[in-house]
């Protein structure tokens with residue numbers, strides 16, 4: 238299993254760990270011998286996820302959950318202080334909480350733009366600010382922020398989501414430089430479409446053009462994304478893109494942006 242030894246006896250705090258990609262990463266970490274605390278808003282989802290995690294636990298391994306809404310900086314601080322008091326400072330902080338509302342600029346409500354910024358971007362800022370002082374004192378730690386392919390490509394129908402995920406990459410890149418002297422590594426994960434409850438909800442909002450272009454796009458399983466993320470994290474990679482198409486788009490965008498632009502024009506409906 239990729240990264241098995243690396244994660245053995247490490248501790249991880251996974252924000253947005255109750256379902257989807259966050260839960261798959263939690264399962265992957267527990268299977269590799271890590272202690273894991275998952276966090277999200279819903280007690281019921283956390284309880285169900287915890288039952289699944291306990292089934293993969295070995296002897297002496299600890300799994301726990303904590304309720305928090307990442308939009309509330311004070312609640313995040315209080316809950317992370319509780320986690321640190323009970324389990325110690327985590328070796329790994331994984332920011333996976335996120336929401337996606339696609340939609341045309343003229344019809345997507347302003348509140349949705351705010352919600353995506355508050356959860357996807359500021360949510361990560363809040364948890365990082367609460368955890369980093371502990372990692373700094375210990376002079377070690379690792380942070381994984383989850384962005385998206387939409388964090389480096391301006392995609393049709395995704396003005397609000399792209400802005401929030403571009404912000405996550407910018408934040409992570411600056412943070413990486415700032416925390417390196419303290420021995421703290423920062424990575425950013427950019428998954429493509431992945432079969433999760435979140436993607437199911439997102440599909441309800443997609444404009445017709447987006448649905449038409451996605452007919453042929455491969456959807457990854459959350460376990461594939463988790464596997465790629467954990468393998469790359471163990472190698473200390475900054476930018477983690479789990480799909481071939483995603484990697485191709487990333488490098489085209491950097492070195493041949495004109496060519497990439499041709500593929501990203503407004504999709505046509507048949």
Ligand SMILES: NC(=O)c1ccc[n+]([C@@H]2O[C@H](COP(=O)([O-])OP(=O)(O)OC[C@H]3O[C@@H](n4cnc5c(N)ncnc54)[C@H](OP(=O)(O)O)[C@@H]3O)[C@@H](O)[C@H]2O)c1
Nearest residue numbers: 253255257258277278279306307334335385430431433435
């Ligand atoms: N699935 C994809 O196709 C895809 C592609 C690229 C990037 N991503 C990104 O990957 C991450 C995970 O996506 P996913 O598809 O696995 O999502 P998901 O299935 O909807 O899971 C999202 C997780 O975040 C938690 N969460 C949401 N809002 C929260 C808040 N305000 N405070 C605390 N926790 C919150 C949810 O639990 P509660 O509802 O209980 O709070 C849940 O545990 C997101 O950042 C998403 O943008 C997903």
